[in-house]
Amino acid sequence: MSQKQPCLLIVEDDVGLQSQLRWSFEDYDLVMAGDRPTAISLLRLHQPAVVLQDLGLPPDASGTTEGFATITEILEEAPHTKIIVVTGNGDRDNAVKSIGSGAYDFCSKPLDLEVLRLIVDRAFRVHELEAENRRLRSHSPAVFEGIIGSSKAMLDAYRMVEKVSPSNATVLLLGETGTGKELFARAVHRLSSRRDGPFVAINCAAIPENLLEAELFGYEKGSYTGAHKQTKGKIELAVNGSLLLDEIGDMPLSLQSKLLRFFEERVVERIGGREVIPVDVRIICATHQDLPALIREGRFREDLFYRISEVTVRLPPLRERAGDAVTLARHFLEQAATRHGRAVRGFTAKALKAIAACPWPGNVRELENAVNSAVIMADEKQIGLEALNLGAIGExxxxxxxxxxxxxxxxxxxxxxxxxxxxxxxxxxxxxxxxxxxxxxxxxxxxxxxxxx
The missing domain is CATH 1.10.10 (Arc Repressor Mutant, subunit A)
Incomplete structure (x- = not known):
């Protein structure tokens, strides 16, 4: 039995254009509507993933009122639908307005059918990826809390986390700064059998070397000046739970050997103590560093590397996550508008294209900062290209x-x-x-x- 074709709803009152579009998209399961009531009826019946819609619909065929009303009603009925708006030649204002109203993309008349085909095909693929993302995230309501993304690269990361989390394997999360390594570490913990135990995190790069050992292994009273009481280290505090060693690539060599002993024997010894304390902890490590390169430079122990990387999950930078930058930007805009009490509702078309084109070297953190700043400084209800301050990207x-x-x-x-x-x-x-x-x-x-x- 052949696979069912995806459904495409075309909302267009021009019979001639309907015929042309029917021929161009003959490999899709097409349904046609010439007005808003018919479109909504077909939407409920066929649940199309993508809608291709003209703005000029009866009884306002020469205007756009009915077209925008149709966009609003479609998204109220099916919020995940990808709407591609067809606008008049040179009608940039309504194109921008349609994106602000929630449309996925637009194409101007006269229609370039090759370009339109690419837009439609991409919309179906994005819808499919977002549906898979929602399925993965629904595995447990809070598993992927704070992680937003439906690109293939992110779905691959989600699937790896799903597979490795139920085991006791040590997980190494590799990714540039701002790619969400701690959020993924928390997802590993939530999907594991230790989910009811503590999740403890320590940033190996943020603590001075002379304090890091005490933070990890703890110390006995009187072991050094200022040690007024017995204090457990992060490893002990994470017993029966998970410990994230963030930025482990920055750990001093002097501590790496002591950490290796913990990995091999699963015991700790507090500073100034003589008691060997057995601990049951799931270890998750994260770094932005190239660990093999550090090994070649003599700055990271090779034997420790093999201990911490039983399973490696690579978290993609934002520039490799097709479509995610725009999704994240809209999410951050809603958050910032609420937080700062600003009546900002969306981005202009040029701003969205700039967001998609920007390489974002600072990844999600840089994008969030840019959107937050733009919301604070915005003079209009839509954030324009200039407000994002992306420099040459806009050009x-x-x-x-x-x-x-x-x-x-x-x-x-x-x-x-x-x-x-x-x-x-x-x-x-x-x-x-x-x-x-x-x-x-x-x-x-x-x-x-x-x-x-």
């Missing part, structure tokens, strides 16, 4: 629009030359209709051939 985005427009103009001029000004032949060469040719000529300020209608 690159603007250039992309210019490049596409220039390419369109060159293709039109070349076809006009080859066809000797015969618009029927021009339309045939470019694979578009004569009315679309007229729109393009007007858009690019090109003269119509004499006698052309």
């Amino acid at each position: 690159d985005i603007l250039d992309l629009h210019k490049v596409r427009s220039d390419a369109e103009r060159r293709a039109l001029q070349k076809a006009m030359t080859q066809a000797g000004g015969n618009l029927s032949q021009v339309a045939s060469l470019l694979g578009i209709s004569r009315p679309t040719i007229y729109d393009l000529l007007d858009k690019h300020g090109l003269k119509r051939p004499s006698g052309a209608e």
Whole structure:
């Protein structure tokens, strides 16, 4: 039995365009609607993942009121639906407004069917990934608390955490600063049999070397100046639970040998003490460092590396998480708007494209900081490109629009030359209709051939 085709709902009242779109998306399970009531009825019946919708719908076919009302009602009925809005040529204001209203993307008339196809295919893939993300996160309501992302790279990380957590294996989380290593460590703990025990974290890079040993192993009263009472270390405090050794790559060599003994014998000895204390602790380690490189430089013990990396989970940087930056930005905007009491409701289209294009070297923390600052300083209800302060990224985005427009103009001029000004032949060469040719000529300020209608 062949796999069921994904359902695409097209909301368009132009019969001619309906036919063109039906032909272009024949490999999808298509349902067509010409107005809002029919669209909502079909939405409830077929539950399409993606909706391709014109803004000009009856009874307001020449305006956008009905179109925006349709977007609102669709998202109220099915919040996870990906809506792709079709706007008029050059109608950037309504395109931006539609994104602010919750639409996934937009495409301007005259429609470039190849580009539209890419947008639709991508929307289905994003919907599929987000559904898988929700399934994984629903495994336990708080397992992945604070972790947001539906890209393939993040789904791979979720699946690894699901598999390794029920075991007693030592887990090594590798990732750049700001990729969520502690959040994933907590997820490992919550999915383990030790979930009811303590979760204890210590940052090996944030504590001076002379104090780190005491923090890890504890000390006896009088063992050194200022040791006024017996104090348990982090390892003992994590008994029957999980201990996160964050930034373990920054641990001094002098302590690595003592930590190795703990890994081999599962006992600790407090500073100044003679008693060997057995401990039952699940160890999770995290670092942004390249540990094999540190081993080659003599700064990290190779035998300790093999102890801490029974299972390694790589957490992807934000630049490798396709689509997640925009999802995170919207989440941070809602949080910041509530926290600061600001009536900011979304991003402009240019801002969203800049967010998606930015490499974010500081990862999620950098993105959160940029959005938080933009919300505080925003003068409008939507955050624009300038408010994000992304520098050259904004210029690159603007250039992309210019490049596409220039390419369109060159293709039109070349076809006009080859066809000797015969618009029927021009339309045939470019694979578009004569009315679309007229729109393009007007858009690019090109003269119509004499006698052309």
